[in-house]
Amino acid sequence: MSAPNPPSPTAAQRVQPRPDVVAMEGYHSPQVSVRVRLNTNESPFPPPAKWQAQLAAEVSRIEFHRYPDRAAWNLRVAIGELHGVGPEWVFAANGSNEVIQTVCLTYGGPGRTAAVFEPTYAMHRHIAQTSGARVVDGARGVDFSVSEAEVDRVIDEAHPEIIFLCSPNNPTGGLAAPELVRHTLAATTGLVFVDEAYGQFASWSAQSLLDDNSPIVVSRTYSKTWSMAAVRLGYLLAPPWMVAEFDKVVLPYHLDSLKQAAGTLALGYADEMAARVEQLVAQRERVDAGLRSLAVDVWPSSANFILFRPRAVDANLVWQRLVDRSVLVRNCSSWPGLAGCLRVTIGTADENDAFLDALEASLDGALIDSSEIP
Ligand SMILES: *Cc1c(COP(=O)(O)O)cnc(C)c1O
Numbered sequence: 564m565s566a567p568n569p570p571s572p573t574a575a576q577r578v579q580p581r582p583d584v585v586a587m588e589g590y591h592s593p594q595v596s597v598r599v600r601l602n603t604n605e606s607p608f609p610p611p612a613k614w615q616a617q618l619a620a621e622v623s624r625i626e627f628h629r630y631p632d633r634a635a636w637n638l639r640v641a642i643g644e645l646h647g648v649g650p651e652w653v654f655a656a657n658g659s660n661e662v663i664q665t666v667c668l669t670y671g672g673p674g675r676t677a678a679v680f681e682p683t684y685a686m687h688r689h690i691a692q693t694s695g696a697r698v699v700d701g702a703r704g705v706d707f708s709v710s711e712a713e714v715d716r717v718i719d720e721a722h723p724e725i726i727f728l729c730s731p732n733n734p735t736g737g738l739a740a741p742e743l744v745r746h747t748l749a750a751t752t753g754l755v756f757v758d759e760a761y762g763q764f765a766s767w768s769a770q771s772l773l774d775d776n777s778p779i780v781v782s783r784t785y786s787k788t789w790s791m792a793a794v795r796l797g798y799l800l801a802p803p804w805m806v807a808e809f810d811k812v813v814l815p816y817h818l819d820s821l822k823q824a825a826g827t828l829a830l831g832y833a834d835e836m837a838a839r840v841e842q843l844v845a846q847r848e849r850v851d852a853g854l855r856s857l858a859v860d861v862w863p864s865s866a867n868f869i870l871f872r873p874r875a876v877d878a879n880l881v882w883q884r885l886v887d888r889s890v891l892v893r894n895c896s897s898w899p900g901l902a903g904c905l906r907v908t909i910g911t912a913d914e915n916d917a918f919l920d921a922l923e924a925s926l927d928g929a930l931i932d933s934s935e936i937p
Contacts, residue, residue, distance in 0.1 A: 583692065583695070584693070587689070587692065587693070592893070593891075595886060595891050597886060597889045597890060597891040598889035598890070598917070599889060599890040599891065599910065599914045599917045599918060599921075600891050600908075600910075601890065601891060601892050601907050601908040601909075601910050601914060601918055602891045602892055602893045602906075602908060603792075603893070603908065604733070604760075604761070604787055604866075604867055604868050604908045605786065605787065605790075605792045605908070606787060606788065606789070606790040606792075606839065606843075606867075607843075607908075607909075607910040607911045607914060608790055608839055608911070609790060610789070610790040610791060610829065610832075611832050611835050613832075614828055614829060614831075614832055617828050617831075618824060618825055618828055621824040621828065622821060622824065625820045625821065625824070626820075627820075630816045631816055631818060631819050631820040631823060632820070632823060633815055633816050634810075635655055635818045635823050636650060637823065637827050638655055638818070638823045638826050638827045639651075639653040639654075639655060641826075641827045641830045642655065642798055642826075642830065644830075645830055645833065646770060646800055648773065648800060649803075651803040651806060652773070652800050652801065652802070652803055652806060653798055653799070653800060653806065654798060654799050654801065654806045654809045654810065654813075655796065655797070655798040655818060655826070656796075656797060656798065656813060656817060656818070657795045657796065657797075657817060657818065657822070658784060658786060658795040658796065658797045659758070659760055659782045659783065659784040659786070659797030659798070659799075660686055660690065660797070661795075661797065661813075661817070662782050662797045662798060662799045663686060663687065663690045663756070663758070663782065664690050664693075664694070665809050665812055665813050666725065666754075666756060666780060666799070666809065667690050667691050667693070667694035667696060667725065668694050668812050669808050669809055669811075669812045670724050670725050670753070670754055670808075671691050671694040671695070671696035671724060671725055672694050672695045672696055673695035673696070674695075675696045675697070675724045675725075676696060676697045676698070676699055676721050676722065676723040676724060676725075677691035677696045677697070677698050677699075677723055677724065677725040677726075677727065678698070678699050678700075678701055678717045678718075678721060678723040678725070678726045678727065679691075679698060679699075679700060679701065679727045680700075680701040680702065680703050680709045680713070680727070680728070681700055681701070681702065681703065681899045681900055682703065682707070682734065682735060682895075682898055682899055682900040682901050683703075683727070683729050683732055683733065683735075684727075684729050684732075684733045684734075684758060684760075685898070687727040687729070687756075687758070691725065691727075696724075696725070697721075699717060699720070699721040699723060700717075701713050701714065701716070701717040702900075703735070703900070706737070706862075707732065707735035707737055707862065708737055708740070708743075709728070709739065709743055710743075711742075711743060711746045711750075714726070714743070714746060714747050714750060715750055718750050718751050718752075722752065722753070723751070723753050724753040724754065725753055725754055725756055726747055726751055726753060726754070726755050726756065727756050727758065728743070728744060728747065728755060728756070728757050728758070728769075729757075729758040729760075730744070730757055730758070730759060730762070730765065730767075730769065731761045731762075731764065731765050731864065731865040731866035733758075733760065733761065733866065733868070734868065734870050734893065734895050734898070734901070734904075734906040735862055735870050736862055736863065736864030736865060736866050736868065736869060736870055737862070737863065737864075737865065738765055738766070738767060738865050739757065739769070741767055741769075741771075741772075744757060744769050744772060744779075745772065748772065748777055748778070748779060751778075753778070754778040754779070754780060754805070755778065755779050755780070756780045756782065757769040757779065757780065757781045757782070758782050759781055759782060759783055760782070760783070760784045760786070760787055760797075761787060761788075761865070761866035761867060761868075762781075762783055763787075763788040763836070763837075763840050764788070764840060764843065764844060764847075764865060764866045764867050765865040765866070766865065768781070769781050770800060773800055773801075773802070774802070775802045775803070775804075776802075777802070778802075778805070779801065779802075780799050780800070780801040780805065781799060781800045781801070782797060782798070782799040782800075783797065783798055783799070783800075784796070784797040784798075785797065785826060785829065787867060788836055788839070788840055788867075789829055789836060790836075790839070791825065791826075791829060794822055794825050794826070795822070796818075796822055796825070796826045843867050843909050846909050846910075846911075846912060846915055847864060847867065847869065847909045849912075849915065850869060850907065850909055850915050850918070850919065851863070851864070851869060853915075853919040854869060854871050854919075854922075857919075857922060857923055857926060858873065858874045858875055858876075858926055859871045859872060859873050859874060859922075859926070860872040860874060867908060867909045868893075868906050868907060868908045868909060869906070869907055869909070870895070870901075870904055870905075870906050871904070871905055871906075871907070872903045872904045872905070873903065873905070873926060875926075876925070876926055877903075878894065878896040878902075878903045878904060878905055879894065879896060880925075881905065881922070881925045881926065882894040882896075882905060884921075884924070884925035885918075885921050885922065885925055888917075888921035888924065888925070889917075889921075890917060890918050890921045890922075892905050892906060892907045892908075892918070893905065893906040893907075893908075
């Protein structure tokens with residue numbers, strides 16, 4: 564009698580992803596249904612009603628049986644005008660995450676290295692790794708700033724092709740100082756990617772360093788300031804010789820006609836957007852002051868969110884208590900270098916009040932031994 568056949572492997576066992584993909588973790592940001600959503604740094608305001616009406620009229624003119632304008636030229640011209648550069652300095656994509664991906668596919672990939680300074684935006688590491696690049700870590704100081712000495716150490720040891728700086732940095736809120744970005748540009752043989760997803764909330768932009776002979780990329784998004792997270796549109800400004808390489812790598816017709824129209828029309832509302840930014844900055848100062856009156860540590864922010872750390876109650880417990888009060892913030896306490904930390908997005912005045920009240924209640928009682936804080 565012959566031995567029974569071993570069970571045949573399932574398709575999932577036979578078809579294996581790349582080993583580096585098997586080792587990866589996906590994107591975790593729970594989408595919980597609550598009344599006050601302050602977890603993903605979107606704008607609390609919908610876009611202007613006039614923009615919505617204009618877009619609806621524009622949609623009726625789209626030739627849906629035709630591919631979109633492959634170069635997204637009108638959009639590039641409009642973005643370039645906003646920033647005082649020509650369209651050949653602009654590359655747009657499906658969210659600044661696709662901008663990051665295109666840069667990583669073009670200048671990263673197998674055999675190459677990208678550098679990040681933790682704690683920072685997790686997608687820089689994730690997307691660089693997905694491209695096949697090695698990722699090396701730089702450290703931030705206790706105030707979460709990056710020092711020139713640390714930049715030099717990373718460059719000397721790893722010679723990265725891409726250095727990510729995030730200004731203001733998500734989730735810690737601080738700016739990369741102009742001197743630091745200049746120093747990094749002068750010290751590296753690779754490119755410097757300055758992620759300015761929150762640039763409009765800050766007092767300084769690395770745009771001022773754009774130069775045809777400088778390997779700098781500055782990225783922006785419509786998801787935060789422009790109240791258009793649902794559209795998925797972001798862009799970068801970079802020297803034209805770099806933009807030409809990105810155009811080769813990105814998929815043809817990657818920006819659909821709807822998105823191109825939405826993004827171009829939105830730029831006609833720059834004044835409305837600037838007014839919203841002003842409101843949010845005023846609210847940020849109010850939330851900052853509110854937090855400082857509670858038993859939490861607070862880091863100063865140049866963005867539309869604030870990082871804080873409950874002093875005596877476990878952050879996971881505070882996060883859950885906030886959810887129980889229908890307020891959702893981002894739990895960063897398991898992120899590298901952020902033990903015990905939570906991040907709150909600045910919302911409307913009502914949402915911020917609801918957050919501060921819920922937080923005060925969540926910090927009440929139930930003091931735990933601080934040695935239990937992870
Ligand atoms: C939100 C965010 C992005 C992502 O922007 P999308 O345009 O929505 O893809 C990029 N970088 C940072 C630092 C962010 O916080």
